[in-house]
Amino acid sequence: MNIVVCLKQVLDPALVEFDIATSELRAPRWRLDQLDCVALEQALRCRSAAGAAVTVITVGPARTEEILRHGLTSGADRAIRVGGDAVEDADAWVTAGILAAAVRRLEPDLVLCGARSSDSGGECLGAYLAAALDVAFIGRVVWLEPRGAAIAAHSREESGWREELHAALPVVAAVETALNEPRYVPMLSRVYREGARRSIETWDVDELDVEAEVLVPRVVALDLTQPKPRTKVGVKVTGLSMADKLKLMRGGRGGGQQRELLKGNPAESASRIVAKLDEWLA
Amino acid sequence: MSGSRTSRRTLAAAVVVAALTGALAYGRYHTASAWFAGGWEVALIVVTVAAGLAFGFGVYRRVAVWVAGSGRLSVAGLGHRVARVVRVALLQRKVLRDRVAGAMHFALSWCFGLLLLWYTAQSVGLDVKGVPDVLLDIGYAVLGTAALTALVLRFVSDRRALSPSPRDARHPLRRRRDVAVIVLLALVSASYFADRAAGGSIASAPTTEWVRFVHVLTISAFLALIPYTKLFHVVTAPLSVFFAAHDAQRVPPLPFDLSRDSMETLVAQDGSFGLSDVHDLPLFRLLSLDACTECGRCTAVCPAAQSEKPLSPMSVVMKLRDAALDHDDLWDVFSREEVLSCTTCGRCVAECPVQIEHVGMITDLRRDLVYEGAMADGHQRTMQRLVEDANPYGQPAATRGAWALSDGFEEAKDGETYDYLYWLGCAASFDDRAQTVARTVHRLLTRAGLRVAILGSRERCTGDPARRVGDEALFQQLALANIESIRDVQFGAIITHCPHCFNTVGNEYRLLGADFEVRHHTEVLAELVASGAIELKHEIDQSVTFHDPCYLGRHNGVFDAPRALLDAVPSLDLVEMARSRDKSACCGAGGGQMWLGEDWGEKINVMRVQDAEQTGSRTVVTACPFCIAMLEEGAQVTDAQDPLQVKDVAELIAEAAEQ
Numbered sequence: 001m002n003i004v005v006c007l008k009q010v011l012d013p014a015l016v017e018f019d020i021a022t023s024e025l026r027a028p029r030w031r032l033d034q035l036d037c038v039a040l041e042q043a044l045r046c047r048s049a050a051g052a053a054v055t056v057i058t059v060g061p062a063r064t065e066e067i068l069r070h071g072l073t074s075g076a077d078r079a080i081r082v083g084g085d086a087v088e089d090a091d092a093w094v095t096a097g098i099l100a101a102a103v104r105r106l107e108p109d110l111v112l113c114g115a116r117s118s119d120s121g122g123e124c125l126g127a128y129l130a131a132a133l134d135v136a137f138i139g140r141v142v143w144l145e146p147r148g149a150a151i152a153a154h155s156r157e158e159s160g161w162r163e164e165l166h167a168a169l170p171v172v173a174a175v176e177t178a179l180n181e182p183r184y185v186p187m188l189s190r191v192y193r194e195g196a197r198r199s200i201e202t203w204d205v206d207e208l209d210v211e212a213e214v215l216v217p218r219v220v221a222l223d224l225t226q227p228k229p230r231t232k233v234g235v236k237v238t239g240l241s242m243a244d245k246l247k248l249m250r251g252g253r254g255g256g257q258q259r260e261l262l263k264g265n266p267a268e269s270a271s272r273i274v275a276k277l278d279e280w281l282a
Numbered sequence: 283m284s285g286s287r288t289s290r291r292t293l294a295a296a297v298v299v300a301a302l303t304g305a306l307a308y309g310r311y312h313t314a315s316a317w318f319a320g321g322w323e324v325a326l327i328v329v330t331v332a333a334g335l336a337f338g339f340g341v342y343r344r345v346a347v348w349v350a351g352s353g354r355l356s357v358a359g360l361g362h363r364v365a366r367v368v369r370v371a372l373l374q375r376k377v378l379r380d381r382v383a384g385a386m387h388f389a390l391s392w393c394f395g396l397l398l399l400w401y402t403a404q405s406v407g408l409d410v411k412g413v414p415d416v417l418l419d420i421g422y423a424v425l426g427t428a429a430l431t432a433l434v435l436r437f438v439s440d441r442r443a444l445s446p447s448p449r450d451a452r453h454p455l456r457r458r459r460d461v462a463v464i465v466l467l468a469l470v471s472a473s474y475f476a477d478r479a480a481g482g483s484i485a486s487a488p489t490t491e492w493v494r495f496v497h498v499l500t501i502s503a504f505l506a507l508i509p510y511t512k513l514f515h516v517v518t519a520p521l522s523v524f525f526a527a528h529d530a531q532r533v534p535p536l537p538f539d540l541s542r543d544s545m546e547t548l549v550a551q552d553g554s555f556g557l558s559d560v561h562d563l564p565l566f567r568l569l570s571l572d573a574c575t576e577c578g579r580c581t582a583v584c585p586a587a588q589s590e591k592p593l594s595p596m597s598v599v600m601k602l603r604d605a606a607l608d609h610d611d612l613w614d615v616f617s618r619e620e621v622l623s624c625t626t627c628g629r630c631v632a633e634c635p636v637q638i639e640h641v642g643m644i645t646d647l648r649r650d651l652v653y654e655g656a657m658a659d660g661h662q663r664t665m666q667r668l669v670e671d672a673n674p675y676g677q678p679a680a681t682r683g684a685w686a687l688s689d690g691f692e693e694a695k696d697g698e699t700y701d702y703l704y705w706l707g708c709a710a711s712f713d714d715r716a717q718t719v720a721r722t723v724h725r726l727l728t729r730a731g732l733r734v735a736i737l738g739s740r741e742r743c744t745g746d747p748a749r750r751v752g753d754e755a756l757f758q759q760l761a762l763a764n765i766e767s768i769r770d771v772q773f774g775a776i777i778t779h780c781p782h783c784f785n786t787v788g789n790e791y792r793l794l795g796a797d798f799e800v801r802h803h804t805e806v807l808a809e810l811v812a813s814g815a816i817e818l819k820h821e822i823d824q825s826v827t828f829h830d831p832c833y834l835g836r837h838n839g840v841f842d843a844p845r846a847l848l849d850a851v852p853s854l855d856l857v858e859m860a861r862s863r864d865k866s867a868c869c870g871a872g873g874g875q876m877w878l879g880e881d882w883g884e885k886i887n888v889m890r891v892q893d894a895e896q897t898g899s900r901t902v903v904t905a906c907p908f909c910i911a912m913l914e915e916g917a918q919v920t921d922a923q924d925p926l927q928v929k930d931v932a933e934l935i936a937e938a939a940e941q
Contacts, residue, residue, distance in 0.1 A: 014670070015678075183662060184662035184663070184665050186653075186657065186665065186756065187755035187759070188538070188549070188653075188754075188755045189653050189655050190654060191655050192549075193548075196545075196549040242911040242912065242915040243915065245911075246675070261919055
């Protein structure tokens with residue numbers, strides 16, 4: 001199986017600052033968009049399960065090679081950057097057009113990308129790309145499994161519903177955070193070193209078969225405004241266990257409810273639970 | 283080429299064997315006639331030569347493993363090393379920490395040593411007739427008694443130290459060999475007395491030849507078995523004690539140095555930066571593996587083993603030793619869970635009578651896990667947070683220390699000089715319980731007239747969790763960034779209330795060329811109290827107990843400062859736990875356990891809370907934010923209605939000084 005993962009470099013959302021005077025966004029560092037990390041992880045998992053070649057690709061200037069390097073050191077087999085003058089002010093439409101031309105050459109079975117980027121958040125690149133390639137598209141993917149020449153996936157719907165979809169390959173799938181937890185690849189580990197030794201290919205838009213009208217952005221950003229400051233409410237928490245505290249700090253739920261650890265054999269514990277329930281219901 | 287090398291080796295071996303045979307036969311021939319005549323004389327020579335050759339081959343087999351190891355034997359700090367041999371090997375101070383077994387071993391080893399000296403001397407024809415029979419009688423009697431005691435300890439008493447858990451590698455075989463050696467020792471003594479009973483003196487010709495010959499046989503068998511059994515430690519223990527690294531427990535060496543090595547060369551290298559093949563171990567470590575006496579002291583005190591986790595430090599040593607001889611693949615004999623269970627508390631190293639450094643080797647194995655991408659999920663998540671946020675809690679790096687700055691802490695500025703740079707650490711930066719400790723320490727210091735600053739958002743995790751789980755590159759990245767930030771500031775010394783930061787910045791940054799003076803807050807506060815800068819005027823009429831954090835006490839030798847502080851509080855009564863000071867038990871957080879998120883076996887923190895509760899005190903005092911977190915959790919589990927109070931030393935001092 002041939003898997004292509006489309007990556008996007010974004011300003012680190014955790015560190016981004018808005019300059020109100022110049023309407024500019026700034027951040028001390030760029031990073032690979034979080035949802036693209038999920039797409040990359042899924043590609044690597046499909047590879048170890050089914051045996052496949054994973055190619056990472058991005059459209060952008062030389063600085064974007066950093067995220068391709070991340071893809072390689074995470075375990076991707078091949079990395080391609082599509083550069084050229086046309087990529088500078090590309091919107092999702094233009095990017096999808098360029099990507100389609102490049103991806104077509106790779107003849108992939110599965111193309112993965114993030115459902116939306118953390119900066120522009122248009123949620124349309126995957127669909128544009130599928131249309132341009134004239135292949136099936138599955139969006140908001142929270143579960144995915146290759147099945148021979150087809151793919152099974154769960155697409156997230158409103159209110160927690162999930163839709164199970166099957167499609168014949170090739171398919172473009174746009175993924176959600178819930179799909180997996182991206183791996184951590186330690187620097188200088190075996191996989192990291194192998195990836196660091198591979199070179200990044202550079203393709204130029206001019207060499208690709210892209211029609212001129214595709215390279216005209218459909219959307220132009222005119223202005224940026226600062227979001228209204230939100231009030232944060234802090235809650236002082238005391239008397240929680242270390243594990244609950246850690247969970248709370250990481251945004252999960254923990255604490256709050258009263259907890260009690262029951263000791264003893266299952267029968268004793270069960271009867272104590274029943275007693276507790278009676279007490280609460282009374 | 284290799285063919286001629288092999289034949290040259292065979293030739294050399296043949297020459298050595300022939301020379302050894304000749305020397306032994308000749309030596310024995312000269313002295314045998316004093317004991318035996320006729321056929322007995324020939325038998326004696328044959329037995330001696332066989333035992334000598336077996337001994338020689340056994341030693342050769344194991345020395346060959348050592349010399350294949352990496353690095354050289356270091357004798358730096360010769361005086362220190364000699365003193366250690368006297369203390370640990372000759373006076374057996376560590377063996378004697380276990381009183382009964384220790385006394386048994388002390389008597390056994392010295393009698394055995396002196397008798398062996400006598401036996402060898404008379405075997406090679408020296409005139410040792412001056413030694414009176416009664417001395418030999420006493421020697422053999424002590425030997426026999428000690429051997430019987432050893433058997434009693436194994437079979438009658440239920441001592442854990444000598445009967446480690448069934449998890450131990452190749453357990454049944456090990457036990458059989460262990461017992462066989464002691465039975466043989468008892469037979470040496472018994473056959474001596476049989477000979478004496480037959481009417482002779484061992485120094486003169488026997489009255490009943492076959493009885494004397496049995497005695498000779500037992501001694502010869504004993505000598506021959508030395509390099510094949512745990513008895514080999516009589517040779518290797520002094521060597522291991524002598525050559526062990528000085529501070530290896532604290533400072534596992536760097537596998538590479540990001541401050542010097544270029545990324546290109548490191549990336550181009552093949553092979554693991556961790557321990558993937560036992561033969562890559564340094565020479566002194568391979569030697570120390572052969573010194574293991576399988577006494578089980580390490581496993582008996584290991585918090586992971588005590589809490590039924592899949593780790594036995596003794597088993598780690600035995601597996602490595604066997605792998606060195608049998609060329610096992612390490613991950614065929616080790617499990618990931620086993621290697622990940624270690625809290626790096628260092629109790630095993632502190633107890634080991636032959637100075638084996640388990641923790642360093644376990645860390646080395648973890649480095650190989652990291653290298654192979656087999657890091658535990660919990661550790662992966664934590665390392666990812668360290669990469670992105672420079673703290674293991676996953677809080678935004680930019681908010682680090684923000685609470686402190688709005689609470690009156692000063693951020694270090696250019697051109698200013700401070701008495702102390704206060705290293706807040708991740709716990710005090712993001713955990714509110716540790717923040718109260720930091721606030722207290724800061725208040726005590728500033729009221730004593732000291733100028734203290736923090737690094738604010740320029741401070742990052744020291745890299746301690748990364749180093750402990752084996753992610754050396756991440757550790758070095760964090761460390762190098764911190765070293766740069768620290769060097770921007772003018773200060774007298776660094777102060778921290780976190781023993782992990784204390785250890786990492788103080789000891790391990792030295793490996794990267796940064797020599798900072800780091801002091802733990804208990805040391806600084808003890809000085810301030812002693813000098814009167816902090817006056818403890820209020821009585822605290824309470825009984826408390828003190829829990830030694832591993833990285834403060836055992837790893838850095840700070841046992842007295844916190845106790846001096848507690849002693850200085852009027853009316854306060856310090857009741858020590860059964861396991862305290864260098865025998866202190868771990869809280870369970872160290873070695874990356876805090877971030878592992880696995881629930882194997884029992885909870886170590888609950889076990890430690892039970893230790894504290896046995897003192898009768900309702901308050902346990904400690905000096906580490908992670909110990910506080912673990913003990914508070916353990917106290918909740920033990921008794922949710924009336925949990926044991928957990929305090930930092932500084933909080934008690936503040937109570938006594940301010941109230």
